[in-house]
Amino acid sequence: MAGQKIQAPKGVSEYVPPRSAAFEFVRECLIEPARKAGYQLIELPVFEDTELFTRGVGESTDVVSKEMYTFQDRGDRSITLRPEGTAGVMRAVIEHGLDRGQLPAKLWYSGQFFRAERPQAGRYRQFYQVGIEAIGLDDAAIDAEVIAIADAGFKAIGLSKYRLEITSLGDSQSRADHRVDLVKFISSMSLDEATSARVALNPLRLFDDKRPEIRDAMAKAPLLIDYLNESSRSHFEQVKRYLDVLGISYTLNPRMVRGLDYYTGTTFEFVHDLLGAQSGIGGGGRYDGLMAELGGQALSGIGFGLGVDRALLAAEAEGVINETAFVSDLFIIPLGDAAKEMAMKIAGELRSADKSVEIAFGNRALKGAMKGADKSGARYVIVLGDSEISSATVELKEMKTGATSSVKIASLISVI
Template identity: 60%
Template sequence: MSAEFQAPRGIPDYFPPASADFRRVRDTLTDAARRAGYGHIELPIFEDTGLFARGVGESTDVVSKEMYTFADRGERSVTLRPEGTAGVMRAVIQHGLDRGQLPVKLCYAGPFFRYEKPQEGRYRQLQQVGVEAIGVDDPALDAEVIAIADEGYRRLGLSGFRLEITSLGDDESRPRYREALQQFLFGLDLDEPTRKRAEINPLRVLDDKRPEVKEATADAPLLLDYLSDAARGHFDIVLGHLTRLGVPYEINPRLVRGLDYYTKTTFEFVHDGLGAQAGIGGGGRYDGLMRQIGGKQDLSGIGFGIGVDRTILAMRAEGVADADAARCQVFGVPMGAAAKAELVGLAGRLRAAGISVDLAYGDRGLKGAMKAADRSGARLALVLGDRELDEQTIEVKDLSNGAQRKVSLSTVVDDVVGVLTQ
């Protein structure tokens, strides 16, 4: 066995310079939610296993095959969170947020855990950004949630994605469709596990990724043909609002999400540059989830989860990733101990003014220090030696074009801020 430790299989590390894309995706998506009035919520990494079994659905692959579940020291069964919606709903119930102003609009970001075969952009520790709007069954809210995701993607520079959307119906639509779908499925030559799944939750069969099952179910009845008048009306209004918001969409009547709590509006963002694993985010409405996990009220909700890793892959496919992003704007190059002491103080003043600054640490010569400045991605290098100290000046070099000039030490902060903010 190797004496060196490595990260567990399927658990990625994020480090510079590629981690710049990670931060950019996370911050851009959460900022889009913040501008729509969504407040931040920080969720526990693990929860009572029953929360996910009841909320997500015991017939789903997530619960039946993919959860990291273990007994803690008190012999309680706990599970590393596989998704965010159930945890958010639990927090809303526990802390009485549903008794305040509605809708409760929350945003979160962080790691989630599913035991599945690792592959590029799909890990056992996956990173997501999510939003949830709980307490109001309003088609305009559905459209707002979808538009937040669309805006976030576009602010990241993505254009080669599309929104697929459908309706999974309501309490009136689903029983009629379930009966028709089961009648169709039981007429197929299904293996025993798939037949059992058809008995428990037939929609799960339509989510089966095996080619032979997809081919066998190609002519299955469509839920859109079984919508109640209320569900049809809700869906039509959502589509109208998306048009007003300038969000293009494609209706995909065969779209099925992998979690049991979805009802009515259901959607997925797809990027064809990623091959078979094309989904980069999605979500939907989950009327009834609050009741399933023990809430005294039965408030509706709508939300999404966006995969940070999948989004980064989409950015790379379009050439809009920024893995070589600069780690600082200014790089200080001191020539001697006295110059370093002066630059340490100057770096502090520049950082206080909102400028990111790094220095050449150690006893590097001028040539080595300037190579480090180039590698840092900084726009400006500040070069200070004994001669400049005597003159109370500093050399300011623009690394983008090589232009160099002397600036007074007393005014260099204002000078640099002016150059970098103009």
Template identity: 65%
Template sequence: MSESQSFRAPKGIPDYLPPDSAQFVAVRDGLLAAARLAGYGDVELPIFEETALFARGVGESTDVVSKEMYTFADRGERSVTLRPEGTAGVMRAVIEHGLDRGALPVKLCYSGPFFRYERPQAGRYRQLQQVGVEAIGVDDPALDAEVIAIADAGFRSLGLDGFRLEITSLGDDSCRPAYRELLQEFLFGLDLDEVTRARAQINPLRVLDDKRPEIKEMTAEAPLMLDHLSEDAKEHFDSVLGYLDALAVPYVINPRMVRGLDYYTKTTFEFVHDGLGAQSGIGGGGRYDGLMSQLGGQDLSGIGFGLGVDRTMLALKAEGKTVGSPARVDVFCVPLGEQAKLALVKVAASLRSSGVRVDLAYGDRGVKGAMRAADRSGATLALVAGDRDIEAGTIGVKNLSTGEQVDVAADTVVAEVISRFG
């Protein structure tokens, strides 16, 4: 690239800039708020981990591990991977820091970027933004329902209503092995291509997730896990549905659902929005019994979800809705002279310390340019003063919606502005 050429963001990675970034923050924080109300504590995770963590935790047969991970050798020749999902990293942190040996369940929530090398398209990015929760250490159907209800409440808090919850059970160790054999017997009787046949050998459920029309047609009569649940697994699933009914969380049972990660057992769910076309999922998750022991910890259960911030923003757009205020500040200061600038810098600092968002017209611009900047900021009020006003001990307080301006004593202007914002 020559020095005259400009840089661009990597392909498939969106930028969020004002004013659109206000909606991004509102969606992310809104999806997390419901989790915090239920006692989930925040956890910050590394952006990259040892590659083996994801290979073992997510599953060698998944597209995530086999095709989509950003894996590289660091300067110590260690294989590391940018995190493609959150659960494995949370589980590693819980084991490493001994949280699993304290009060259970361990309830954690997180947000941030995750990375998958995919063909970029609407709603599918190589750097995707997610919000997630994990509840680790207790196998209780009521906890499954709580996790699902948190996701449902998060979407609804944003005003989203055109989505549906699809749910199923992927069984447990008492019924999955027999079902696996039954499914493989069915699949090996089909005329599958070599790659699909190999996938059926490693993880036959993955074949049911194949989006190719010819494979979907061939597997239309495949045996379903819901029809082969053990008594314990069926009782667990029925109990989860009972709690969802009690919480008034609507759902649709989808017996053909297959999630893209190998660690799911029992309760498995996805939130779908048809306004997004082919990439209709806006979030999902499930229970992952056995994952902790697989990663070197105790044999404890867990359940969680990942909700797409980018996808949720697209879903809101499909419904013609917006969230978050594009206004950067509440007050914009317009100084016309050096004395006025010094006075308004001090006023701005006092207001900020009281929680009022304030910006100032820097660069000694004229009144017209400064007022245009005030309008662009989204501020409700402008504080306008020249050097003569400061000498006279007054500052103009202008309502930017009505244009009405009144002069206020400089030593009371902070109290006046705070009173206007309640």
């Protein structure tokens, strides 16, 4: 019907002023530690060939089996909106030969991701992440650095009520040895057809099952961390030593498997105590076989994805961030066409000098324009009319105190 309001699709996260400023602050806090550590931006499409995710993320995962937005394009190709970031980064690294340059290839990204989940607080169908990937070397020090970068981002926001949980999912031999006993244990359980199908693809998925009856049944299941061979155990011990050196506290969680099948070795998650059921604010791990699975070299990598939406919710829950409205340095009120031209010129010059300047548009009366200046939160305001233009002098009013002073237009840049 014409004129009827159109609302955003259900389950998307939107940020409008003034809360958008807090969102931007959180996102920048999560990105900056990666920049300082030498990670470079990689910008990728939000949709990919569906096969990238079925092969890369794993068909046994809820992400692939239940949550992907998949459609046929006009060329009858199966396309999926990206549900996570790592697979796309690996595809781009292989396609553009970044794995054949200096290693490790250190990359960061941010943007929207999509999962067809049941919307609730902290769980959206469109959500925002900041992620990094370090690809090409299997070094415990890199594992620790990746974790430290995420931790630094959360600390930069001001968060303190979170914890880091870590484990190791071992190498292929460790997982094969564990699988034998795990499958034997699971064979004694009564599972529905869908769960049995998931177990056939990856029995570790049962550790991630949220149903109480499955959790109870898996309470005594054999744990992968007890099957680590000497190489995997040594690597994990080194990671923990580096975290100790960095002063990063952690809790061992041997039941953690994360929601994606490509994880191997070091695996971690940051959990915030004030967010209820959706308590994970970020996590990641090492993925030794992903590049080869996607047609590249057999190189190892490690990375993380940090939830911007949830980090913002955590900051608000802790009371360490407020909605901050835009505040300009100067608000210009032009009276007449000539004054508006001069206002545009002054604003352009001051903005070029890194000043924030707003102009009262719409030919409002002086009283209404002054109300607009007051609501804007500007630090200073000037009224620009014919007399001010001819004298090249304005009355500069400090909005907080109401104090005024005569200032040459050419000197505004040094005064405000």
